[in-house]
Amino acid sequence: MNYETLDISGDAGIRASGGSLREAFEAAATGMYSLITDPDGVQEYRTIEVAARGESLEGLLVSFLNELVFHFDAYGFIGKRVDIKQMEMENTGRGSLKADVYGEQFDPVRHSRGLLIKAATYHGLVVEKKDGLWSLDVIFDI
């Protein structure tokens, strides 16, 4: 997957990229999961469907990642692979998406314990297209 971790004072971030916005969003999501646990230890046993909306592209990204944070924190669902099935951006700048997330129930015994993510933030958020490649920076509150 196309992501790397960003070194931020006190917290952690992800830089994700993709040929399309959809791919970059998927990479950001899997990158975020990699902060929580080692993705190699996660199996694709279950699928959940998530939806997100945002007032802007940045807002959509934050809201999407926070939806995944919610599913982990409330229900213990840890994802391995993300498939954004539908993504729409309106002329007003608003956007929405629907995604399937493949993963399983987090098990503190079997899965390594990385960072506890409180939320994806707007801090230092970057969504940009350079030379045909989308690049996203997201910083998480830990």
Add this chain to the structure above:
Amino acid sequence: MAVQTLRRIDEFRIEIPETYAPGMKVPGLIYLDSALGAGLEERAIRQVANVAMLPGIIKASLAMPDIHMGYGFAIGGVAAFGQEDGVISPGGVGYDINCGVRLLRSGLKADTVVPRLRELLGVLYNEVPSGVGSKGKLRLEAGELEKVMSMGARWAAGKGMGGASDLERTESGGMMEGADPSLVSLKARERGHSQIGSLGSGNHFLEIQKVDEIYDEKSAARLGLFKGQVTVMIHTGSRGFGHQVCTDFLEVMERAVKKYGIVLPDRELACAPINSKEARDYLGAMRAAANYAWANRHAIMHWTREAFMKVLGVGPKDLGMEMVYDVAHNVAKMEEHLVEGRKMKLAVHRKGATRAFPPGHPELPAIYKETGQPVLVPGDMGRASFVLLGTQKAMEETWGSTCHGAGRLLSRHEAIRRARGRSIYRELEDRGIIVMSAGKQTLAEEMPDAYKDISNVVDVVHRAGLSTKVARLVPMGVVKG
């Protein structure tokens, strides 16, 4: 944006003049001595300046000596807003609403606990859930989360956890008035439901400590502290419940910013006028999260007492594990303060800052009316934590606020890099500190070298008169998430 544009006012204060950045309504004021000032991050300075641009901010955008970069507000930030033209900003509270510290004293001397320390920590580690993906130990029945949200620690006390004297020794009596559960989203409830009664991860901890230095004998005696005594410190907050409330309301505030035409230098400062529906709604939900946190710390305190009694085979009387105090260091409160000689009700935001009310303040419980409010400042797991008291000077200069902790020095990544090839666990054990941690990574990230030396931070607030040192507590055993 050169650092030389900052002006050192005196030994303890640096001013960010209004000319530092366009749009600043008041100056910024950072409490720092020159030693700590050397490590001041440019981006944290900018954040203090950004807060100075918010509508209705009064006097100055303040920061305590444990300042470091946060989201929107810097960590260590304090700002007060007037009721007429001010704002409420979730970014001025933070994601972990009512993250705070609770200190328990005991009738035990450290040397009597040392032989049983490992066993004691093992029981605490099992009894108090911690770490990534852990669930809380309390099972809430239908409708009970509502009570947690509106009653806070009083709910826990009603369930047989702790007593009346514990509530009296908790900021706001462990229950913030004006909490409105109907404003809390289903998502926050879902996150909160499974996590109540858990420590969390990151910098949260449960620590068995020993009082190793007394600076003010008289006050220490009033607080029931003596040299060589065992104390327990609990540092945690409102868990996923509070994080979700913050996430939810940042979205609400983002819309409010457009609606009210507020110009912001940073999205994480999203806010709404104090008298708007959005601000009232946030405060109602924030107070529910604050209450959740107090219930959480109350439950953890209860299990701590049980663990001590079980392992040491003593009853509650011999254990003598009474609360010293419980402070919230991430919260917004409506408080009365003097502004140019006039009494005003202000919305005081403390984000990584501790309230430090002086002797005689009407909000203090009878037992602390003469001493002033106990201030609890946790350090890293290898060095020390401090007990201080609030002062009149803090009331006059910082809206009755002081520092909240050591403040990070190294990024998590850098800490892990420097911990490579070392056993932090062993290093601490060599210093007589036993650590139990759910995650290896957390231990490296939270190692002592990752933090500023708490003693330097506390010395600044002590010498600047924002709070006075009473006692130093050193760690004996630590449970980390």
